[in-house]
Amino acid sequence: MKPGGGTRVRGGETPVRVGVFGLLGSGNLGNDGSLEAVLGYLRADHPDAAVDALCGGPEVVATRYRIPATRLHWYRGEYRTASRLGAIVGKGLGKFVDVFRTAAWVRRHDVVIVPGMGVLEATLPLRPWGFPYSLFLLCASGRLFGTRVALVGVGAAPIGDRPTRALVCWSARLAAYRSYRDAQSRDALQGMGVDTARDEVHPDLAFALPTPGESAPAESALGSPGPVCVGVMDFHGGNDDRARAEEIHRRYLEGTTRFVRALAEEGRPVRLLTGDECDATVVAAILDAVDSPLVTAAETASLADLMKETAAADTVVATRYHNLICALKVGTPTLALSYAAKSDALMAQMGLDAYCHPAREVDADRLLEQFRELEQRSAELRRTLTERNLAATRRLEHQFTALTAAVFPATDRTRAQVQAHTDANANAHALREIP
Structure with missing residues (x-):
């Protein structure tokens, strides 16, 4: 029995409980796109999973993606500058309360996924007691309660600020699974002292999103340049x-x-x-x-x-x-x-x-x-992009299969999915070897 909840999935008897975590629904389209890609994967490969979110904009996430959502921070003014005494006290109290809120939320899940985003970088202004602290609480709670935390397709970069770097590195070490959206992210984390030898690199999760019906470039009949x-x-x-x-x-x-x-x-x-x-x-x-x-x-x-x-x-x-x-x-x-x-x-x-x-x-x-x-070089580059996009799609299929194998409770269904993907890869490799 998992602490605070139902029995782990065995033979499909109990739906696996999956949480998604991050600054989701907060106005950043890239973050929400990463969430959308992971939800697509869950609905396709784990359709019986019970999914909810701990996120920055719970109202937006609940309305747009139709999953239950909880506010990431107890203090609602977390990302506003605290200049008055009341705001400073509120922020400080919020950091303490969030320890217990985060732990209680993590304990209710079998798996928590952090979908993409630059959660291991500080390429934009960032304070250690902001999101790095929240990520550390998540990963530490996962390790404490046996909930597998997966950092999926995330970005990382060298961090100069020592408190921020320490929180980011410990979060990464405590996670049960890590993958990155580019090789530089994996190298950056390794350079900060985290063992990344078993971690994989895949294209950004947004490449897994469906492509809307594409319009032809808006060039006029007379050949004048388009927008x-x-x-x-x-x-x-x-x-x-x-x-x-x-x-x-x-x-x-x-x-x-x-x-x-x-x-x-x-x-x-x-x-x-x-x-x-x-x-x-x-x-x-x-x-x-x-x-x-x-x-x-x-x-x-x-x-x-x-x-x-x-x-x-x-x-x-x-x-x-x-x-x-x-x-x-x-x-x-x-x-x-x-x-x-x-x-x-x-x-x-x-x-x-x-x-x-x-x-x-x-x-x-x-x-x-x-x-x-x-x-x-437009025509030439369009052909190049077509080829690279096909390759990205194939690599993301492998990403999701690897994620299932690494963090989801083993069931007959997940074993079959992993074996089918392994067989398909083996067959493709064999075909490439035929002269």
Whole structure:
């Protein structure tokens, strides 16, 4: 008998209890896309599982994905700056209360999945007592109560701040399963002292999402160029850039605005994309500065919406990681305004590593040169993306099979799924060996 709950699954008698955990439903489309991919896997491979969430936006998750959801933090102002005594006391008390809330929630589950997200990195401003502390509570509770915590397709990066690094590394060590969205993430965690020898690397979970019906690039009958999607971000640098955050943001905004203005002056329609609610201020600033009917803002509420927008474009230039993934997944030639190593790694995986531009130093003239070169190679790059997307789909099928084998209670059904996948891989390998 598992403490605090029913018997573990044996022969399908009791549904396995699965929790999903993270800053989900909080306005970040990439995080929610990772959740959607994992829910798709659970519904396909574990349809009898009882699934619920401990997350940042429980109302959104419960409404959109139709699963029970609990608020991640007891204190509702967790991610607001605490400047008054009452808020400081509330935050401190919340950290104590969350120890017991997290433990009680974890104890009710057989498996907890952290779906994707950059949970082992600090490439954006991050305090150790924020999400790193919450992740540590989760993984420590899992180890204490025998609940298998799986960090699935997560991102990691070297962390300079010692308290944050310690919490992240101990969380990773306490997890029962780890996989990463790129090799650099695994290498970063190993460089911080975690043994990653048995961990696997797979494409980002968003590549497992269904691709909406794609539109042809909107090129006119006369052959005039079609629209360009420009994905923007409320970018202020990373965790180590706090002292010059405003300068970084100003340079990013000025360079991106100059680029958008140049496209509009050439007669190119531009669609501004976001990936988080906070990006709206950047969209508003660009629209105000450029003031052209050719520049419009797309309303996107999911990665599916982003994929529809990018599929209809000739070319995409984007900053946010999941803006890039959506464009690459639908096969649209893409240029990355890269703010972290994960963007560079993603572009290299998809064969577009020549088309990265630093988000901290946006040079509009150089960006235009790269953009024009990208468009000249459009047909060739579309073929490359088709091939790379097929490979990503196959690798994610292996990811989900490995996850089932590693953390789910063994039943006749799961054994059959793992054996079928193993046999299919063996057959494919044998066919490749035939001269």
